[in-house]
Amino acid sequence: MSLTRFEPAHPRLQRSELAVPGSQPVLFQKALDGEADYVFLDLEDAVAPADKEPARKTVISGLLDHDWKARGKTIAVRVNGIDTHYMYRDVVDVVEQAGHRLDTVLVPKVGVPADVYLVDALLTQIETARRIPHRIGIEVLIETALGMANVEAIAQASRRLEAMHFGVADFAASLHARTVSIGGLNPDYPGDQWHGALVRMVTACRAYGLRAIDGPYGDFKDPDGFRAAARRAAALGYEGKWAIHPSQVPLANEVFTPPAAEVERARRILLALDEAARAGRGAAQLDGRMIDAASARMAQNIVAIAAAIAARTAGTPALATTRA
Ligand code: GLV
Numbered sequence: 001m002s003l004t005r006f007e008p009a010h011p012r013l014q015r016s017e018l019a020v021p022g023s024q025p026v027l028f029q030k031a032l033d034g035e036a037d038y039v040f041l042d043l044e045d046a047v048a049p050a051d052k053e054p055a056r057k058t059v060i061s062g063l064l065d066h067d068w069k070a071r072g073k074t075i076a077v078r079v080n081g082i083d084t085h086y087m088y089r090d091v092v093d094v095v096e097q098a099g100h101r102l103d104t105v106l107v108p109k110v111g112v113p114a115d116v117y118l119v120d121a122l123l124t125q126i127e128t129a130r131r132i133p134h135r136i137g138i139e140v141l142i143e144t145a146l147g148m149a150n151v152e153a154i155a156q157a158s159r160r161l162e163a164m165h166f167g168v169a170d171f172a173a174s175l176h177a178r179t180v181s182i183g184g185l186n187p188d189y190p191g192d193q194w195h196g197a198l199v200r201m202v203t204a205c206r207a208y209g210l211r212a213i214d215g216p217y218g219d220f221k222d223p224d225g226f227r228a229a230a231r232r233a234a235a236l237g238y239e240g241k242w243a244i245h246p247s248q249v250p251l252a253n254e255v256f257t258p259p260a261a262e263v264e265r266a267r268r269i270l271l272a273l274d275e276a277a278r279a280g281r282g283a284a285q286l287d288g289r290m291i292d293a294a295s296a297r298m299a300q301n302i303v304a305i306a307a308a309i310a311a312r313t314a315g316t317p318a319l320a321t322t323r324a
């Protein structure tokens with residue numbers, strides 16, 4: 001292992017991330033009552049240009065009027081892209097007025113590390129000026145060819161960064177890819193046309209201590225298609241997936257919760273390796289298969305996520321009790 005280490009970002013459970021249009025406050029209460037680990041109130045693509053300014057006010061009220069944290073949610077706001085004239089006011093108004101209730105800001109269409117730097121600088125000033133007691137996190141959408149080309153540099157752009165999201169819809173548009181439905185597979189392609197991008201992004205995330213989150217699956221009447229996409233992402237190391245409709249929340253929670261048998265086996269692996277270590281051996285056998293220190297590291301990942309899920313179910317804060 002290299003001596004160069006990047007500390008993991010502030011940990012949070014992020015199996016399901018419900019997208020809620022900032023212009024539709026009637027959906028806020030439903031999001032609060034649902035089972036999503038994460039909710040983001042959207043000021044970007046789900047909000048029409050004419051509604052951008054009223055939506056900003058609605059989002060601020062949504063943060064102030066509801067105690068998202070008490071309901072076990074991580075709450076984020078997706079601001080507009082930094083190439084729009086909405087973004088600076090999204091950040092300034094939302095964070096000045098409701099930053100003490102906000103966990104993270106989700107920045108879309110990030111292309112270069114300086115895009116993150118800009119948001120970091122704004123947050124730093126507003127937190128100081130408004131005496132916001134916690135550090136607000138930044139999450140970014142990798143959804144353009146430029147963002148993917150710079151994904152490793154972007155991953156190192158700020159200590160506030162917590163997660164990257166793969167925005168398959170805009171990514172497809174940016175690549176001029178031929179698609180069938182958002183996040184679905186084009187049968188003309190032999191396999192998963194998003195595989196290369198998914199792997200590149202999750203590798204950048206893990207190298208620099210961030211979570212990787214898979215983006216939308218547009219056909220909310222196709223639970224099997226959603227599950228299949230989520231399972232492909234989970235197999236690669238993604239920790240969660242967006243839900244663009246409440247019906248997708250339980251599907252994401254199901255896929256990104258390690259099955260009980262997997263958790264049980266992870267615990268047995270750790271026990272078997274403890275015993276082997278006491279006997280002076282590095283490797284052991286379990287169920288007829290060789291296991292070693294790498295197996296222990298994989299098992300620890302599973303046990304940690306299972307513990308976080310158990311803590312959330314028990315109503316105690318998941319994964320961490322304090323904010324960075
Ligand atoms: C999400 O914003 C996407 O473009 O997929």
Ligand code: MG
Pocket residue numbers: 045108141143167169170
């Ligand atoms: Mg997008």
